[in-house]
């Protein structure tokens with residue numbers, strides 16, 4: 275039995291300064307010749323990329339074929355990479371994240387993976403932008419399921435395969451920034467550490483009754499103790 279920590283990306287580890295959402299819209303404009311101005315605002319907090327794409331294809335009345343989804347994601351990834359490395363990029367890692375990941379790695383008392391609505395290659399691009407990728411071994415991603423609540427078991431299974439450890443549900447902690455992360459943890463019997471660094475403040479997250487709710491991950495000592503005890 276071992277401790278497993280599964281981190282969300284956007285709003286939890288980092289903020290892309292809007293690059294992720296902008297790249298999703300760039301791809302709609304390029305593929306369908308539709309202006310982003312006529313589309314409804316994206317609701318990205320806690321969403322999976324697969325779910326967002328369903329909504330976008332629906333709005334432009336394009337059938338959701340496997341081939342066109344694949345083309346769309348390729349287009350999105352190109353725009354995402356360009357935006358992440360643009361001179362106008364304003365993204366950042368969230369307070370304490372790098373220090374926390376280093377501390378968790380040094381202590382070696384937990385296996386560390388991802389549970390994110392990003393498609394796998396999008397997640398890699400975002401993490402690489404901040405040199406965070408080496409901390410994470412595997413995970414559940416937005417191309418595994420449209421419903422975030424299905425990603426927990428997938429992430430746990432994949433982590434088991436790469437680490438050789440098995441995890442009972444009470445040994446799994448999901449770290450995320452939205453009510454959907456909290457629901458996703460409950461759906462697989464895991465605990466959730468919710469942080470108010472994304473679209474929701476810690477006060478706004480309180481009613482969703484995560485295992486613990488913090489303003490941010492800045493207090494490395496406190497957070498690592500919570501996650502490892």
Ligand SMILES: [Mg+2]
Pocket residue numbers: 282283284285286319320450451452472
């Ligand atoms: Mg998030």
